[in-house]
Amino acid sequence: MKDWRYWLAEQRGTLLAFGIFIVMFAIYTSNHPAGFTANVVQTASNKGVLLAFVAMAQTLVVITAGIDLSVGMIFLLTNCLASWLVIGTGIETAFGVVAVLGTGLLCGAINGAIVIYGRLQPIVATIATGAVYFGIALLLRPFPGGSVNEDLADAMTGRLFGMVPASLVVLLAVVLVVWVPFSRSVLGRAAYAAGSSETAAYMSGVPIRPGKFAAYALAGLLAAIGGLFLTFFTYTGEAAYASGNAYTLFSIAAVVLGGVSLFGGKGSAIGAIFGALAFRTIGDLLFVFDFDPLWQPLFQGVILLIAVSLGAFALFRVRNRLEWFL
Amino acid sequence: MDGAVPLFRMEGISKRYGGVRALEKAELSVTPGSIHAILGENGAGKSTLIKVMAGVVAPDEGRMMLDGSEVTFASPAAANQAGIVCIFQELSLVPELSVADNIVISDPPKRFGMIDRKAQRRIAEEALARAGAADIHPLALVKDLPLSRRQMVEIAKALARKPRILILDEATSALTAADVAKIFGVLKRLRSEGLALLYISHRMNEIAELADQCTVFRNGRNVASYAAGTKSDNEVVELMIGREYSHIFPPKPARVPGAAVPVLEARKLSWTDRLDNISLSVGLGEVVGLGGLDGQGQRELLLAFFGVLRGLSGQILIDGKPVAIASPAKARGDRIGMALIPEDRKTEGLMLPMTVRENLSFAALDRLSRAGIIDRAAEQRLIDDMVGLLAIKTAGLDIPVGALSGGNQQKVVIAKWLMRQPRIILLNDPTRGIDVGTKQELYQLMRKLADQGAAILFYSTDYDELIGCCDRVLVLYDGAVKRELVGAEITERALIASALNIHGEAIPVGGMAKTPARGADA
Numbered sequence: 001m002k003d004w005r006y007w008l009a010e011q012r013g014t015l016l017a018f019g020i021f022i023v024m025f026a027i028y029t030s031n032h033p034a035g036f037t038a039n040v041v042q043t044a045s046n047k048g049v050l051l052a053f054v055a056m057a058q059t060l061v062v063i064t065a066g067i068d069l070s071v072g073m074i075f076l077l078t079n080c081l082a083s084w085l086v087i088g089t090g091i092e093t094a095f096g097v098v099a100v101l102g103t104g105l106l107c108g109a110i111n112g113a114i115v116i117y118g119r120l121q122p123i124v125a126t127i128a129t130g131a132v133y134f135g136i137a138l139l140l141r142p143f144p145g146g147s148v149n150e151d152l153a154d155a156m157t158g159r160l161f162g163m164v165p166a167s168l169v170v171l172l173a174v175v176l177v178v179w180v181p182f183s184r185s186v187l188g189r190a191a192y193a194a195g196s197s198e199t200a201a202y203m204s205g206v207p208i209r210p211g212k213f214a215a216y217a218l219a220g221l222l223a224a225i226g227g228l229f230l231t232f233f234t235y236t237g238e239a240a241y242a243s244g245n246a247y248t249l250f251s252i253a254a255v256v257l258g259g260v261s262l263f264g265g266k267g268s269a270i271g272a273i274f275g276a277l278a279f280r281t282i283g284d285l286l287f288v289f290d291f292d293p294l295w296q297p298l299f300q301g302v303i304l305l306i307a308v309s310l311g312a313f314a315l316f317r318v319r320n321r322l323e324w325f326l
Numbered sequence: 327m328d329g330a331v332p333l334f335r336m337e338g339i340s341k342r343y344g345g346v347r348a349l350e351k352a353e354l355s356v357t358p359g360s361i362h363a364i365l366g367e368n369g370a371g372k373s374t375l376i377k378v379m380a381g382v383v384a385p386d387e388g389r390m391m392l393d394g395s396e397v398t399f400a401s402p403a404a405a406n407q408a409g410i411v412c413i414f415q416e417l418s419l420v421p422e423l424s425v426a427d428n429i430v431i432s433d434p435p436k437r438f439g440m441i442d443r444k445a446q447r448r449i450a451e452e453a454l455a456r457a458g459a460a461d462i463h464p465l466a467l468v469k470d471l472p473l474s475r476r477q478m479v480e481i482a483k484a485l486a487r488k489p490r491i492l493i494l495d496e497a498t499s500a501l502t503a504a505d506v507a508k509i510f511g512v513l514k515r516l517r518s519e520g521l522a523l524l525y526i527s528h529r530m531n532e533i534a535e536l537a538d539q540c541t542v543f544r545n546g547r548n549v550a551s552y553a554a555g556t557k558s559d560n561e562v563v564e565l566m567i568g569r570e571y572s573h574i575f576p577p578k579p580a581r582v583p584g585a586a587v588p589v590l591e592a593r594k595l596s597w598t599d600r601l602d603n604i605s606l607s608v609g610l611g612e613v614v615g616l617g618g619l620d621g622q623g624q625r626e627l628l629l630a631f632f633g634v635l636r637g638l639s640g641q642i643l644i645d646g647k648p649v650a651i652a653s654p655a656k657a658r659g660d661r662i663g664m665a666l667i668p669e670d671r672k673t674e675g676l677m678l679p680m681t682v683r684e685n686l687s688f689a690a691l692d693r694l695s696r697a698g699i700i701d702r703a704a705e706q707r708l709i710d711d712m713v714g715l716l717a718i719k720t721a722g723l724d725i726p727v728g729a730l731s732g733g734n735q736q737k738v739v740i741a742k743w744l745m746r747q748p749r750i751i752l753l754n755d756p757t758r759g760i761d762v763g764t765k766q767e768l769y770q771l772m773r774k775l776a777d778q779g780a781a782i783l784f785y786s787t788d789y790d791e792l793i794g795c796c797d798r799v800l801v802l803y804d805g806a807v808k809r810e811l812v813g814a815e816i817t818e819r820a821l822i823a824s825a826l827n828i829h830g831e832a833i834p835v836g837g838m839a840k841t842p843a844r845g846a847d848a
Contacts, residue, residue, distance in 0.1 A: 091497060163742035184440040196422035203418035205403030205432045265422035319636045
């Protein structure tokens with residue numbers, strides 16, 4: 001086989017997610033009253049990147065064969081924190097951003113420490129820490145409110161050169177600064193190896209614990225970037241429990257849609273980003289068709305089921321039934 | 327070896343697991359530029375010994391000396407740093423990563439803090455070439471490779487780490503004869519380059535060909551060390567098992583060729599590019615072997631019979647009547663009564679964390695239950711019968727089956743199927759990685775089942791087994807039956823010749839030639 005075929009096989013999940021997104025987005029814009037305009041793209045991208053950041057966060061943990069049920073709550077906590085801190089002069093705002101991102105990193109690091117060094121199951125550990133993070137968010141913002149440096153917020157949610165949504169540019173930058181180095185570093189490879197076969201990784205002398213720890217900590221950081229954007233988008237902080245939970249669950253859906261295996265060791269954050277964007281677009285399809293918003297969860301669920309089933313088509317081609325279970 | 331400075335010494339190493347003594351004041355010394363074979367039954371302490379060497383297990387007492395100074399290894403990584411690299415029996419490859427990723431996994435080449443993929447690819451290609459496996463693509467995912475190819479990757483991975491001491495634990499057990507020949511060439515070259523090699527194998531002929539020095543382990547102690555070639559196979563085996571080693575294979579009944587009533591038949595069976603027009607029949611009371619190099623379609627043929635493959639063309643006949651076997655559940659049902667002892671007991675045969683009892687009764691639950699409720703007393707009776715029949719050594723029925731030795735795990739897999747009293751038994755290389763004593767018991771059992779009226783189709787990568795156990799052997803090559811050997815025609819030479827698809831008797835087997843079947847001169 002040629003090199004490119006191996007590359008294609010590796011990227012299949014990502015490409016499929018990209019395809020689903022393109023199709024959904026084409027349907028969306030072609031039925032949108034305003035059509036494919038910079039404005040429509042900007043709004044869609046601002047909504048999409050929120051889930052994209054949280055889905056990237058989820059990807060890092062899922063790659064290690066874990067799951068992070070606290071990402072949505074880190075997202076809320078950092079939103080509430082940003083509504084206090086990301087304000088004032090340039091210096092003060094910069095300090096606020098660093099503090100918010102640092103908090104996310106710390107939340108992720110706590111998750112990682114509990115899972116790796118405390119040897120708790122990721123699912124239980126992150127349900128517990130998620131509740132703690134939500135509790136802190138609630139103390140920070142018992143009622144919706146606060147404010148944000150509006151110049152920064154408008155710049156981040158606006159357009160560059162009147163064309164390109166700034167939020168997409170930031171998403172791309174985060175991919176280049178966080179995901180690409182991680183996936184090509186020894187730590188990243190350790191995270192993949194630990195997710196695929198922890199025993200084999202251990203026997204090969206792979207730095208499993210630092211790799212998994214980095215994955216959890218960076219997940220916290222990415223969720224915080226999402227939280228920051230939520231603040232830029234809404235100008236306020238709000239500890240909305242339902243919204244935190246929804247982001248956690250949607251991040252898992254986006255990850256699966258993006259071709260990341262929940263069994264670990266396989267997939268990429270790029271796929272998860274397209275998964276997230278596709279998922280968001282699916283959710284908004286109803287509005288362009290003028291349906292009652294009541295239908296949205298039902299519709300979104302059905303489309304999600306169909307989309308995920310696409311990945312299962314390969315099973316029809318399996319001629320050795322044992323491959324069903326791989 | 328007189329006068330040679332030992333590169334590595336182990337002195338008075340002991341290790342206990344709970345109440346079980348795995349090593350008891352074991353000694354070993356390793357010299358550069360030699361191949362040192364470690365022999366012993368499963369459970370003799372060989373695995374624990376190398377785990378101690380490789381930093382996987384910390385010894386309770388004793389010390390290890392490397393270049394004359396004492397060392398301790400806290401982890402496999404520490405042992406690797408010191409130049410001790412082990413190729414474990416249980417593969418240590420990460421399935422979702424590529425071959426190249428796996429080869430450099432312990433110490434990837436870096437540029438600007440990130441993994442340098444070009445350098446990684448180059449290292450992987452070099453290592454694969456050095457291991458004689460340049461046919462493996464470095465970008466292929468390990469999970470997509472067959473077992474024998476994975477084993478070659480494992481060896482390439484070890485070589486890429488530039489070891490001073492290389493430990494091979496049953497490293498050839500999954501390899502094809504051609505790969506074994508390549509690996510032997512590689513190992514001999516490494517020896518001449520001054521490496522110290524530790525070689526653990528159950529295959530006496532391999533040890534005879536490779537080793538300079540041999541050490542026999544029994545019950546956690548080293549009971550004898552001698553220069554290779556100074557003891558006969560039988561003397562060595564007696565040291566290992568501490569009893570007379572004779573009649574390893576049960577006698578075969580005399581039979582008229584073709585007289586057996588066919589129970590299982592295949593007519594023109596084809597499947598993708600792996601099975602090509604296979605016709606065969608297995609008669610009542612017959613043991614029919616499947617030979618040939620590994621990966622010539624033997625495994626697929628067994629899976630085809632067992633209802634695992636889709637899109638099969640041709641016919642399968644049971645008792646002369648055509649049947650469609652749509653799933654393993656159908657295959658094992660009363661009408662067909664088939665059992666398959668799989669190749670990989672850890673994934674296809676057993677649920678490792680579940681108990682011995684649960685594992686034993688899985689395949690027979692439908693027979694042991696009424697209206698979905700399991701009859702505990704009937705289950706217990708049947709389990710007791712099986713544990714007795716197969717002499718399964720276990721501390722209890724309610725311990726995880728994963729805690730048993732390899733040989734006993736395999737007995738559990740077989741017992742599980744015998745609980746259904748199958749009429750047709752398919753065996754896929756059932757003796758891989760199990761000790762001589764257990765193998766012998768399995769050979770006896772196979773013949774006994776055949777005598778009781780079972781039809782047995784038996785695939786083995788060990789030619790001696792095919793010669794010793796089978797009434798007939800079908801040799802597969804590239805998915806097709808190339809030759810049928812009956813009775814006295816089943817010889818090492820004929821098996822090798824037809825496995826390589828060479829006609830005629832004069833064949834240049836070279837490094838692949840095996841010593842005469844062990845036990846044959848017993």
